[in-house]
Every structure is written in structure tokens, then in C-alpha cells.
Amino acid sequence: MAKAARPSSTSSPGSLLPADRARRESIRLLLQAEVYDPLTYRFLVDAGLQSGMRVLDIGSGLGSVSHLVSEIVGPEGSVVRVERSAELVTLAEHLTRRAGITNVRYVVGDAESLALSSPFDAMVGRFVLRELNNLTEAFRSLLRLLAPGAIVAFQEKVISVPVTSSPRLASVEKVRSWMDQARARAGVEVSMGAKLPQVFVSAGLPPPELRFEAPIGYAVDWVGYDYLVEMVRGMLPLIQLYGIASEQEIGLDMLADEMRSEAEASRGVVILTPCIGAWAVFSADSQETGYLHDHS
Numbered sequence: 001m002a003k004a005a006r007p008s009s010t011s012s013p014g015s016l017l018p019a020d021r022a023r024r025e026s027i028r029l030l031l032q033a034e035v036y037d038p039l040t041y042r043f044l045v046d047a048g049l050q051s052g053m054r055v056l057d058i059g060s061g062l063g064s065v066s067h068l069v070s071e072i073v074g075p076e077g078s079v080v081r082v083e084r085s086a087e088l089v090t091l092a093e094h095l096t097r098r099a100g101i102t103n104v105r106y107v108v109g110d111a112e113s114l115a116l117s118s119p120f121d122a123m124v125g126r127f128v129l130r131e132l133n134n135l136t137e138a139f140r141s142l143l144r145l146l147a148p149g150a151i152v153a154f155q156e157k158v159i160s161v162p163v164t165s166s167p168r169l170a171s172v173e174k175v176r177s178w179m180d181q182a183r184a185r186a187g188v189e190v191s192m193g194a195k196l197p198q199v200f201v202s203a204g205l206p207p208p209e210l211r212f213e214a215p216i217g218y219a220v221d222w223v224g225y226d227y228l229v230e231m232v233r234g235m236l237p238l239i240q241l242y243g244i245a246s247e248q249e250i251g252l253d254m255l256a257d258e259m260r261s262e263a264e265a266s267r268g269v270v271i272l273t274p275c276i277g278a279w280a281v282f283s284a285d286s287q288e289t290g291y292l293h294d295h296s
């Protein structure tokens, strides 16, 4: 898997121009993909994605999940990815071309009001449901795009489970504390992963199969440290707004090295935010009967 570009600039996201913000967001998404893609690949295979399927990828960002799906479904299959950010789509198309992937196409638009005709054999999404406004309604209408027997497979983080290290490393604890405090003050949704079964059942799907997995790192060149730094960088405006820590205290430039050298000295492991994956099989009548009326 290609390595993401390592960040270098120290400017605060709050003061960035839109193009620079999109660039920062892209760096974060690429690092996130490097950390979570192995988990997602295993999850999608477990969920039953296979060669020849036509798959819909919701909230595809830079297209990392669709690239994994493309590999699983092979040249006989295809992926349609839906993303509302035109800037991300332009970058994603470039990445897809560069990777020589030809069975993926993009729809720029809002997943909450999609008009697509072909029925899909599977619908997937990673870390997107948390961002939908009318989640249950949107999810239910997305199910109408599926063929009977289609697989529905989504992954979401469980942010309420803290980033941790063993033995406890002071640098990782600092990062965890800044992020947790900022999220708590901002009222961020922290348990979307745990809500997946409820979302599935409320939309008329059967109770889903579940997976729980967290990225864990030991090697000194592990990309997880760079990802944590990008997370803190993205939250810097909130961290500063709430007076949690100053940019100087945080020292973004040195933070990854600090975590790396502490982890190396203690021979410790660092465990990032886990995610829950849920999958179920859609049957044409599940929206009309059974589960929906029993559980909603």
C-alpha cells in the first residue's frame, strides 16, 4: 500500500485558505486510510463482498474504501462512489487514475438525496454516517438503491473508547486528553460505532453481524503517530478556543517524534480509536415488515 505524504507545515487550520484546508483534510484522510484500510479490508471480506459485485460507496472522501472494494470485486465488478465535496472528488479521481483502477466511477452529490438507477449488490461506507443530518431517513432511502440480497456494510469509530498506550506514555496521554476535552466541550458524537445496530434495525434491516477492531502500533515508523498529530492539528482551533492548550504547548512539529521516542524507549504499544463494523443482508421486504415495526 502506498505511503501517505507526511505533513510538514505548522500553520493553524483556523487561518488556512479553503484550498489549504482541503489539502490538510486530504493529508488527514490519507493517513487515516493508511491506519484503517487493513481493518476495513478484512471487514469487507468478512461481510461477504466478492468478485463481480456492483458496490455503492457512500461518503467516499479520497476513495480509499472504493479502492479496497475495487480490488475485492475485480474487473467483473464495479464501484460507484458518492462524495459531496467536489474538491475531494477531483483529488480522488487523480489518485484512482494513478493507481490504474478502472472499475470505479464518481458521483458528486449528497448521499441524503441520491437518484441512481442501477440496483447495487452491496452498499458500504466508512466514517460517514456520523456526518449525515437525517440519518435514519437517509439510510432507509439509500436501501432503495439495493437489489434483494444485497450486503449493507458500514464502519464507524467508537471515539468514547480512548486512545491509549501500554505502558502509559506521557505524550500519548497528552494527545488523548486534548482531543477528549475538545470533543466533550464541542459536543461531538462519540459513539456512532455502537449505534450502528440501532441504525440498521431502525431502517428495517435485520440485526447486523458486528466486528470490533482497533489499530495498534509498535514499530518506530508506524504511521499512527503522524495520524494522531494530524487529528490534533485538525482540532487545534477547538483546543485553542476552549483554552485547553496553546499551540506552543502542543508543539505539533515535535509531537510525532516525542511519541515515537517514548514508545521506543519503553517498548510500548499505542492503540488508536477502535471501530465497529456492522453488516446485514437486505431483503426487498425487510423495509415493509418484521424488524422495522418490531424495533422502531
Ligand SMILES: C[S@@+](CC[C@H](N)C(=O)[O-])C[C@H]1O[C@@H](n2cnc3c(N)ncnc32)[C@H](O)[C@@H]1O
Pocket: 029, 033, 058, 059, 060, 061, 062, 063, 064, 065, 082, 083, 084, 085, 088, 109, 110, 111, 112, 125, 126, 127, 128, 131, 132
Ligand atoms: C470522514 S470522511 C471518510 C471518507 C472515506 N469514507 C474514508 O474512510 O476514507 C467522510 C466523508 O463523507 C463525506 N460526506 C459527508 N456527508 C455526506 C453526504 N451527505 N453526501 C456525500 N458525502 C458526504 C464527507 O465530505 C467526507 O469526505
